Amino acid sequence: MSAAIRTIALLAPGNSIHAQRWANAFAQRGITVHLITQHTPLPGMDARVVLHLLPHHGGLGYFTNGPQVRRLLRHLVPDVVNAHYATGYGTLARWCKPFPLVLNVWGSDVYDFPAKGALHRWWLCGNLKHADRVASTSEAMADHTRLLCPVLARPAVVPFGVDLALFRPMPRPSRPLAPLVVGTVKTLAHMYGIDLLLRAFALLVGGAGFTQARLRIVGNGPQRRELMQLAADLGIADRVDMAGGVAHGRVPEELHKLDVFVALSRAESFGVAVVEASACGLPVVVSDAGGLPEVVKDGVTGFVVPDGDPQEAANRIGQLLADGALRGRMGAQGVRFVNGHYEWGYCVDRMLEVLRSTVEAHRK
Secondary structure (H helix, E strand, O other): OOOOOOEEEEEOOOOOHHHHHHHHHHHHOOOEEEEEEOOOOOOOOOOOOEEEEOOOOHHHHHHHOHHHHHHHHHHHOOOEEEEEOOOHHHHHHHHOOOOOEEEEOOOHHHHOHHHHOHHHHHHHHHHHHHOOEEEEOOHHHHHHHHHHOOOOOOOEEOOOOEOOOOOOOOOOOOOOOOOOEEEEEOOOOHHHOHHHHHHHHHHHHHHOOOOOOEEEEEOOOOOHHHHHHHHHHOOOHHHEEEEEOOOHHHHHHHHOOOOEEEEOOOOOOOOHHHHHHHHOOOOEEEEOOOOHHHHOOEOOOEEEEOOOOHHHHHHHHHHHHHOHHHHHHHHHHHHHHHHHHOEHHHHHHHHHHHHHHHHHHHHO
16 A cells, blocks of 8 residues: 655745645645745645745745754654755755655756756756655656766656646637637747747748738747847737736636647747647647657647747648648647646646655655
């Protein structure tokens, strides 16, 4: 019989919707969850989650809060500590012994941070080696983590799933005269390739005759002004809607305004936005970067195109815009694919099993 998990200490950024979703999911399973964080939590935290806000903030806090974390854990005596983000909170997690520790890598912690230099890579590997078990959201990121720190056992792969009660297909009203809408929901930053999407859309409307198509970009970020200028330079500003950021609960509403979802990221640890789009019945076009090919069945739920190739992206987007039946088939297949692989409850079960097996191994 697997070990029962009654109490989890969740060491994670409280201002992240991902951390909030894990905390709420564990609490909804009847587990006592103690969220230990340097960050003020987002609204929407389950009332059963017990919050412990650490006194120090910023980068230095990941070091100076350590003794406080150790004292707190010795008082709480959790069955397991689940730390999220291998750099900052992974550093705090070094104070978690003797309790079993599962460390979840997120993306930039294992892609960007170690690329800063040998010292950064050495520190990250130390955090990873300190954990009893490492978890990743994608096979690609698990492989990359092992390359950084070859002495690790292969990380457990637990995808970040989708709430299918929230992200689901909706009846699409007949819009014979309305323009078709291509879109994305992404942070406006270089790694997410919004500039590539703009260039692909410019090629699409300039060369394939989709003169009525529109591009809708949902999100905020450091490149907003630069991207608006690029749209103007490409001559498509009048066809691009920069909708700004929205709360996670409003993302389904935005997805239902689209006909085709596109993610041309240069780097992507998993691709939760793509999974959410597929759950809503949208065909998708994604780059072959990082974990994105894992969440798309190429030619079935959408198309995978070479990273950094706006022309091929334009070709595939155009193929979908030109063929309503193809959009419908791929969208329906996407819903089935997500239901079978990324349903949120199933992913929570998988994470809990990783935590249980870690507790069992720690007791031996």
